[in-house]
Amino acid sequence: MTDALLWRITRIGLAVVAASIALFPFVWMVRTSIAARDSITVDGLSPLPATIDLSNYVRAWEEADLGTAMLNGAVVTVAILVLQMLTCIPAAYAFAKLPFRGRGPLLLVVLACLLVPTQATALPLFLGVSGLGLADTLAALVAPFATSAFGIFLLRQHMVTIPDALLDAARADGLRTLATLRRVVVPAAMPAIATFAVFSIFVHWNDYLWPLLVARDPALHTPPLALAVFQQADTGQDFGALAAGAVIITAPVVALFLLAQRRFVAGVAGGELPG
């Protein structure tokens, strides 16, 4: 009994400590976002600034044109997500469950792609994209990420664990490959798919280097590019507006993550063995 109580206290304690460390910088981000310009940098350990001023949000929204940027960000992120799902799920399934000649070497190529840092390929990719006349278009922001070696590998690692009995049963029911994918594999791999979706959304929503290179037109700016307005090298930074902007652009994706968590739970049922 006391053991159970002790364990309960320990894990709650651990959870509180871990959550505090994770949360702490965000508290300061929010603090900065609601601080008046002259009280942002004033010392103190209090999580609330001396003067609360919401004008940072107004400035962030208007000066950075965050409305347009968030719309662009949403279009780009969703387009990338959909394309990645359409290309990665079938490929991962093939790697996990379909025997074919050259599967090992091809998987190694996919793995090797994980090793290629995007910073190294940025310039050739930019030259290629420009050569195709795609510079300064939404397509240039999406196309290079239409599939993901990372996604294929992640999903493949999960699909390997899907019991063959499940697939055999589907086949016995007369399902074709695509139907099997949709009705058996996708539900069974849902935790992994949700994980990858979350990863993809956050990575591309926050991506900075590539959009900086290809999206020059302010009408194409994605959220992180829009925020750069408040980081003027020459003329000083506007911390309050930067923090407010960061809160504005982080909130919707975090809300999305809260929703996506249901998929993690839903995945359990699909992953269960029949009978």
Place this chain on the structure above:
Amino acid sequence: MSRIGIGGLAALAATAALVLTACGGGAPAAGTAAAASVTSCDPTGVTLSVAYAPQGDTAVQLAKTQLEQAHPGLTVQLKQSGTSSYDQLTQQIVADIAAGSRPDVAMVGLGQVRFWVDRYQPQPLDTASLKQTYDQRFLQIGAVDGQNFVAPFQVSVPVLYTNSTLTRGAGVTAAPATTSELLAAARQVKAATGSAPVQLPRDGIADWVAQAMIQSGGAAFVNPDGSPGFGTPEGERALSVYETLGTEGLQDPISATDAVTAFTAGRLAYMVTSPASATSISKAVNGSFEWTVTDMPVPDGGTPSLPAGGNGWMVLSEDPCRAAFANELIADMLDPEVITQSSKAFSYIPVDTQAAATLAADPAAATQVGYGWTYTGTPTPWGGWHGDSTPRVNQFLQDMVQRLTSGEPVATVVPETVRRISSAVR
């Protein structure tokens, strides 16, 4: 299995390399001809492209309207960068040119003039097309070997920000004019407050302020042959202020951004940076203490010789007629009204005499943001390292400043830095 994969990659790589050499080898070097006369050029169907950072937007928008009205049929295409950093702006334009889209007019950081001239053969600037009121004393900061290439637009020189509430509290009333006055005042302030009172930039624009110290101390920054000129007794004496700040604990080893934060929080007595920050600092301080913007202290016995920061416009057109239109566009962007507005927004030094007169009459001219408006000195070119060595050299200069302000002696750090730079520019 994996060996096959890698072998295949290698073969592919070799093929691609061959194709590239075959294609790239014959590309002609960018040729330049002098700008033609606008009157002899047909504007129909001409599209001029301008690459610039957001701080130039007002000027570009205005000039676009004027030029398109003056020459029906001509279109000005705007390529605004998402970044206000001149290094990143340069990266983008370099990438654009590599991808085959060379802008006609580009904004360049004044520290990169020589890089552009040495690497990309811009058109010489047609100074005759500039407005009558353009302040000629600024032209030389955009010149290389006597030839004008860049029309300076938003110009600044390093200045001293002082929290006078703090310094007066420590009994210091006069603004320091020399580095030894700065050090004496700093010691006094430190004795009163207990914390390090000075910040000379240790990153970002570290090279800019170091150049100001070196030149003002009577040493050459770059020798005519391109080698570093400050490995001399004058140079070492000019840079010794950094060492003293380090050894006596008068400057904390923090970043330039953190220095601004410390200043606006009222914790820092003295800071050297660009006057262009005055507007944003003014908003952040919001009257919580008194502060001033004055001349940067120079080494004892020296005379101010300050490099020009900021940006200017450059013509990259390869066709004489396009170059002529590009020059006219630049003239429009340097309109007195535009200069007045940008100086008001960012407290830059006005490069137009009419704008300067307007600004001098403005009530705000007497405040901190007015320092640049009434600046009468003549800045020198910034940097000037040959070829594409500038970014590397700036890294070495930054390392030098960081080592000195950490207390390492001038006698070892400066010769070492000179050696590193010499091998990079060779």
Place this chain on the structure above:
Amino acid sequence: MTAVLERPATAPARPRRNWTAVALLAPAMTLIALFVVLPGVLAFAGALFTIDLTDNSWEWAGLDNLATVLVDPAVQHSLVNTLVYSVLTIVPSLVAGVGLALLAQTFTRGRSLLQTLLFLPFTANLVAMAVVFRYVFDLRGGFVNQLLAVVGIAPVNFLGDTALALPTVAAIGVWRAAALAMVMFLAGLTAIPTAVHEACAADGVTGWTKLRRVTLPLLRPVTVFVTVLTILQSVQVFDTIDVLTGGGPQGATETVLTMTWKLGFEYYDLGQGAALSALLLVVLVGIGILRRGALTR
């Protein structure tokens, strides 16, 4: 029970037509070839050339770039830093990740909230976070130093000291990487069929025994994946350092990728930048070949 615990065989004997696999793989493989392999090959081939961006000319340089890069003290510094950073981040991120995932699993009430909180670090916009972290670790008046002052410790220059900057950046790296690892492990844990838990409960297998004998073995494919990802994130660290320190002070936080970026995109020496990233790739491929059994099983 045993049927569940056994890893399913990957290659059933049933013969299958190849074209199904081809059709499933074609879109992804085409895109990978176009957007990763081709630019990658070009980028790495660049290591053998002196590339002039002004006219796109490639001049054969053989191994000159590699030789120059290897004797460059700044590059050597970045190689050592990358190794130190990896040592400081990989294992802590994995341990924290799996620990947090297991911890979150023990909660029924408030689990969703806890997971979200723990995942927050990965959602951060780095540019804004950099501002916060610079404040948190600021020498004067920064949060950590104010806390240290309360217990009487002199201020520490976390990001400005050449000896401390790398560990500080690594701590921030773990803060982020552990959040991602946790989510991956959670997905793996959730995928464990409830039948397993029921079987364990029936057999009286609980606590450490269950963790070591049942849970961790079942997590193996996920673990392989998360490990690979964490190693890559550490060795290829770029964003965090780029926004926090830019590689400074005096190269103390310069890593292979920030150095690659500097060589290629700031110094415009694409050949040297390519040589350094090719070197990194060779090392990683080497590790990958040594451990390929674990990766493709």
